[in-house]
Amino acid sequence: MQRRIPHGLAALSLVVASSLAAAADHATPREARALFDQAVSYLKANGPDKSWKAFNNRTGPFVKKDLYVYVIDNKGTYIANGAAPIDLVGLNVLDTVDASGNPLFRNMIAVTDKQQEAKIRYVWLNRKSNHVEPKVAWLHREGDYILGVGYYAPRSTADDARNLLNAASAEVKKLGIAKAAASFNDTRGSFVRDDLYVFAVNLQSGKFEAHGMNPKWVGADATDLHDVEGKPLIKEMLELAKTKGEGTVDYVWRNPVTNAVEKKRTFIRRENGSLIGVGFYAE
Numbered sequence: 001m002q003r004r005i006p007h008g009l010a011a012l013s014l015v016v017a018s019s020l021a022a023a024a025d026h027a028t029p030r031e032a033r034a035l036f037d038q039a040v041s042y043l044k045a046n047g048p049d050k051s052w053k054a055f056n057n058r059t060g061p062f063v064k065k066d067l068y069v070y071v072i073d074n075k076g077t078y079i080a081n082g083a084a085p086i087d088l089v090g091l092n093v094l095d096t097v098d099a100s101g102n103p104l105f106r107n108m109i110a111v112t113d114k115q116q117e118a119k120i121r122y123v124w125l126n127r128k129s130n131h132v133e134p135k136v137a138w139l140h141r142e143g144d145y146i147l148g149v150g151y152y153a154p155r156s157t158a159d160d161a162r163n164l165l166n167a168a169s170a171e172v173k174k175l176g177i178a179k180a181a182a183s184f185n186d187t188r189g190s191f192v193r194d195d196l197y198v199f200a201v202n203l204q205s206g207k208f209e210a211h212g213m214n215p216k217w218v219g220a221d222a223t224d225l226h227d228v229e230g231k232p233l234i235k236e237m238l239e240l241a242k243t244k245g246e247g248t249v250d251y252v253w254r255n256p257v258t259n260a261v262e263k264k265r266t267f268i269r270r271e272n273g274s275l276i277g278v279g280f281y282a283e
């Protein structure tokens with residue numbers, strides 16, 4: 001007989017959070033993706049029974065920092081949960097909603113009915129901070145089962161953005177824009193950190209030389225780019241770089257981590273004939 005969660009989101013969050021209280025650090029999105037890939041590979045190589053046992057082992061390799069692997073079946077019942085296997089395995093969570101009222105687990109089932117791998121964003125109560133925060137999860141469908149690994153979406157600070165800009169500027173001085181741009185365009189490299197990334201625009205042509213979040217923009221005309229309110233942000237950045245050498249530009253942009261349109265402030269600098277920029281999202 002399946003059990004039901006007694007108090008919805010709050011109860012489920014409390015169970016998971018209390019089970020992860022010993023985790024010292026928040027994991028990064030890359031660590032979450034690495035654990036997800038590891039779990040999917042393990043499931044494919046070892047099959048369901050052995051995998052569920054491994055995923056439910058709270059001291060095993062599938063629980064790292066505040067990350068854990070969970071599995072639900074296509075009826076919304078937990079088959080595995082590395083954070084709290086004793087409390088949650090066997091619970092039906094089909095009707096549990098996130099903090100915005102969205103049917104989280106129904107959405108997981110629906111999206112993986114259409115594709116084997118998916119990425120979803122939702123809003124969840126973080127019992128460590130006691131705040132409702134955006135969360136991201138990667139999902140994999142294997143037969144009647146949905147495997148997931150989620151992480152709380154990080155929010156970088158102004159200092160984080162400045163530090164990354166300083167590092168990017170030093171890279172251009174050391175290697176030149178062509179070699180530095182290759183590093184900036186590496187989406188898995190050191191110049192893409194959580195919701196931060198480096199972009200570069202040639203001061204003469206106005207074309208993108210690098211864009212850590214969308215490398216496919218390289219070579220495209222950046223001067224026609226506007227924010228969601230119609231502000232010609234790149235033109236303003238280029239003018240600032242040419243006249244003052246560095247500064248800040250405020251605009252509204254989509255956060256690639258939360259997938260929400262948010263206020264953004266970007267620090268820019270003129271470096272060897274290029275505009276280098278790094279922005280952060282303000283709450």
